[in-house]
Amino acid sequence: MSDALNYLVKARPEAMGHYFAFLKDCGKQLDPKTRALISLITKVHAQTERGFRQYLGRALREGCTPAEVLDALLMAFPALGLAKIVWAVDIILAMGLPAFQPAALGAAGEWHDVLATKGFKAGETRRVECDGRGLFVHRHGKGWRVFDSRCPHQTTDIPHLALEGATLTCPKHQWAFDIRTGACIRIGDKALTQWECKVVKGRLMARW
Ligand code: FES
Structure with a gap:
């Protein structure tokens, strides 16, 4: 969570409690993987790097595969545009996650x-x-x-x-x-x- 949200949770706990309850309730009909992927895409849309890293980890822990993460990013192309997708992929590459390497995804690799x-x-x-x-x-x-x-x-x-x-x-x-x-x-x-x-x-x- 960002410093600003942390601050608001402390400064306005009741209002922020409603906000988080709203977010939690919104996704309760979705399976955990779908919920994690949608949350991840919202971080790309807002371009919050720390949130993206955090939600990427969460999506992988929920069982999303790297191929599913990449598909979610590409499917969101009409809303995100190429620049934000490239921004997200640059962060994935900087994280050095082996599972995202081309060879691990079934491509030839180098x-x-x-x-x-x-x-x-x-x-x-x-x-x-x-x-x-x-x-x-x-x-x-x-x-x-x-x-x-x-x-x-x-x-x-x-x-x-x-x-x-x-x-x-x-x-x-x-x-x-x-x-x-x-x-x-x-x-x-x-x-x-x-x-x-x-x-x-x-x-x-x-x-x-
Ligand atoms: S055992 Fe958890 S990161 Fe290695």
């Missing part, structure tokens, strides 16, 4: 040069930065796995310190992952986002 494979031992895991994304790279035997460092729960950027043996524990709500597979092994229910990878002339490449 190959990125991650690191030199020489000296990287089997069983080893490293956290690296590559073209603006944090990655956990794990080598198993002759194979490789590349995971996004953003937590699949609420996109916390997980640091290297969170890795203990083969277990990566997100510091925010303690979801734990097996870094050898990306599977969630404690508390949560979603795996780390894994990017396709390949070795080309001694360089590990990943696509997102």
